[in-house]
Amino acid sequence: MLDRIEAALTSLSPAEQRVGRLLLDCPSSFLSLPVSALAAQARVSSPTVVRFCRSLGYDGLKDFKLKLVGRTHEGVPFIHRSVDADDKTQDILVKVIDDTMAAVSRYRIEVNPCHVEQAVTAMLDARRDGGRIEFFGLGNSGIVAQDAQHKFFRMGIPTTAYHDSHMQLMSASVMRPGDCAVVISNSGRTQELLSTCAMAGKNGASTIVMTSSHSPLSLVGQIHLAVDHPEGYESYSPMVSRLLQLMIIDILATCVALRTGMDKLQPSLRQMQSCLLTKQLAVGV
Numbered sequence: 001m002l003d004r005i006e007a008a009l010t011s012l013s014p015a016e017q018r019v020g021r022l023l024l025d026c027p028s029s030f031l032s033l034p035v036s037a038l039a040a041q042a043r044v045s046s047p048t049v050v051r052f053c054r055s056l057g058y059d060g061l062k063d064f065k066l067k068l069v070g071r072t073h074e075g076v077p078f079i080h081r082s083v084d085a086d087d088k089t090q091d092i093l094v095k096v097i098d099d100t101m102a103a104v105s106r107y108r109i110e111v112n113p114c115h116v117e118q119a120v121t122a123m124l125d126a127r128r129d130g131g132r133i134e135f136f137g138l139g140n141s142g143i144v145a146q147d148a149q150h151k152f153f154r155m156g157i158p159t160t161a162y163h164d165s166h167m168q169l170m171s172a173s174v175m176r177p178g179d180c181a182v183v184i185s186n187s188g189r190t191q192e193l194l195s196t197c198a199m200a201g202k203n204g205a206s207t208i209v210m211t212s213s214h215s216p217l218s219l220v221g222q223i224h225l226a227v228d229h230p231e232g233y234e235s236y237s238p239m240v241s242r243l244l245q246l247m248i249i250d251i252l253a254t255c256v257a258l259r260t261g262m263d264k265l266q267p268s269l270r271q272m273q274s275c276l277l278t279k280q281l282a283v284g285v
Helices: 002-011 014-025 027-032 035-042 046-055 061-068 089-110 113-128 140-155 165-173 191-202 216-220 240-260 262-277
Strands: 133-137 159-162 180-184 206-211 223-226
Touching: 002 014, 002 089, 014 027, 014 035, 014 046, 027 061, 035 046, 046 061, 089 240, 113 133, 113 180, 113 206, 113 223, 113 240, 133 140, 133 165, 133 191, 140 159, 140 180, 140 240, 159 165, 165 191, 180 191, 191 206, 191 216, 206 216
Parallel strands: 133 159, 133 180, 180 206, 206 223
Antiparallel strands: none
């Protein structure tokens, strides 16, 4: 909840931002003080404190405090860490969007460009050497792996996405130097993916892992692209972390395309687009 509020500060008026900073500096004091005292400490009027709460999607100060008490990092188990069970549609809309925006903004600040460059280089090396790029993921991460395969095969790169654990291990067992394995996992603790990554690395393939920092998988791969979002993979459905994974795939695909050279890619992409257009229904004018 506090992460979402911090991310939303820039969209608020200067006076409301002062109220927000007062809250973030000491949430417990914010809960215990009446509106007049909060207004005085933030150097704003009492109505501004109420407007601050409403700008964040709450009915007022009383509703805001009720949601803040004991709910700062809990949310609704298995659904979303930022929402409350009695939230209205408008509340959910604001909270989910703000939580996503906060995660993307945080990633932009914390991402290590050197690691992204290393991943791009490994993929380009595989393309140049005639190797394969294999994407591995299970569950939600398996969907991300399929999206990655869809983007990269259009560049003429032999690539496959595996989301079956048996197929993953078999594929990794026949990977060779010049190949590149991209292993995607929200928790970084799935044993099947750990085994797949270790097998691919043992056979000489470059291994890129897209997972949370300090997880077992982050230590197994050669190149680690950190995806850190406090969704609590044991309790919550990985929503925002999946969006971050998809965004990183877009970054990698864009970098690989530009480094490959659009003069090489455009003819095949244009032909692919032409083929797809013949499958679409003609719309009369």
